[in-house]
Amino acid sequence: MNPLSFTLVVIITGVGAALAKVLIYYGALGFGGRLRRNRNVRLLSRWMNTKSFLLSLFITAFIPILPLDDYLYIGAGANRARLPEMLAVTISAKISKSAFEISLELLGIIRVTDYLRVLGITSVELSLLLSVFFLVLGVILYELDWERILGVLKKRGVAG
Numbered sequence: 001m002n003p004l005s006f007t008l009v010v011i012i013t014g015v016g017a018a019l020a021k022v023l024i025y026y027g028a029l030g031f032g033g034r035l036r037r038n039r040n041v042r043l044l045s046r047w048m049n050t051k052s053f054l055l056s057l058f059i060t061a062f063i064p065i066l067p068l069d070d071y072l073y074i075g076a077g078a079n080r081a082r083l084p085e086m087l088a089v090t091i092s093a094k095i096s097k098s099a100f101e102i103s104l105e106l107l108g109i110i111r112v113t114d115y116l117r118v119l120g121i122t123s124v125e126l127s128l129l130l131s132v133f134f135l136v137l138g139v140i141l142y143e144l145d146w147e148r149i150l151g152v153l154k155k156r157g158v159a160g
Contacts, residue, residue: 001106006102006106009098009102010095010098010099010102011095011098013094013098013102014091014094014095014096014097014098014099015091015094015095017094017097017098018061018087018090018091018093018094019087021069021070021073021086021087021090022083022087024070024073024074024077025073025076025077025083025086026077027074027077028073028074028075028076028077028078029077029078029080031078032077032078032079032080035074035075035077035078036078036079038078038142039145039146039147040075040141040142040143040144040145040146040147041074041075041078041079041142043146043147044072044075044076044078044079045075045079045081048075048076048079048081048082049081049082053072054085054086054089056072057069057072057086057089057090057093058089058090058092058093059093060072061089061090061093061094061097062093062094062096062097064097064101065130066134067134067138069090069093070138071138071141071142073086074138074142
């Protein structure tokens with residue numbers, strides 16, 4: 001792949017992944033009243049206008065496989081957070097992530113299909129399993145009392 005094609009693919013995939021978050025944001029905005037009854041969504045509302053939130057959004061958007069940034073976008077949509085700032089951070093994270101992942105794939109380091117064949121799992125089955133796993137993970141993350149957990153961690157000197 002030539003450098004121009006590589007750059008174009010990286011930018012398109014990064015921007016596309018970031019723009020998909022707009023659907024999550026507006027979907028959560030539509031369910032905002034119901035979602036704002038969740039204690040974690042209320043906790044996010046107090047955190048969203050800080051620089052640490054944007055840094056956390058960048059990190060979660062960059063982390064492969066785990067859709068943690070999706071959960072932040074759900075809370076952001078429910079709380080009507082400032083979408084343009086979030087998108088700017090997410091686009092930069094997704095472009096960086098795409099550059100890194102696509103480079104690895106082009107070098108042949110990631111061979112998911114080989115591992116799947118050895119395990120006897122098709123890519124469709126893996127997609128379904130991961131979808132169920134992340135749905136359950138999302139429900140668990142929203143049901144935990146993060147305010148209490150963070151309070152305990154602060155008392156122990158683990159969290160800032």
